[in-house]
Amino acid sequence: xxxxxxxxxxxxxxxxxxxxxxxxxxxxxxxxxxxxxxxxxxxxxxxxxxxxxxxxxxxxxxxxxxxxxxxxxxxxxxxxxxxxxxxxxxxxxxxx
Numbered sequence: 901x902x903x904x905x906x907x908x909x910x911x912x913x914x915x916x917x918x919x920x921x922x923x924x925x926x927x928x929x930x931x932x933x934x935x936x937x938x939x940x941x942x943x944x945x946x947x948x949x950x951x952x953x954x955x956x957x958x959x960x961x962x963x964x965x966x967x968x969x970x971x972x973x974x975x976x977x978x979x980x981x982x983x984x985x986x987x988x989x990x991x992x993x994x995x996x
Contacts, residue, residue, distance in 0.1 A: 929955075933959045935980050936977070937975040937978075938951060938978070940975065941972075943976075949963075955980070961980035961982055964978065
């Protein structure tokens with residue numbers, strides 16, 4: 901019984917040591933209800949402003965850009981904010 905338990909632990913450790921964690925992958929667009937990031941590789945391919953506006957409008961919020969960087973490997977970040985009470989700003993979805 902003891903050797904079977906040791907063999908199971910050894911096999912589990914070998915599998916964990918050989919597999920990768922995939923912790924280095926970040927998608928080109930990622931966000932939640934507080935904001936998100938957009939990869940600089942998408943700047944020439946799509947309208948990143950429309951992506952951010954659509955994302956924040958899902959939560960009934962508007963976009964505030966925090967940083968826009970156009971260098972290779974960097975990310976542009978934005979925040980999703982509630983509209984002020986009584987303001988004329990409405991969260992709109994962009995449809996083409």
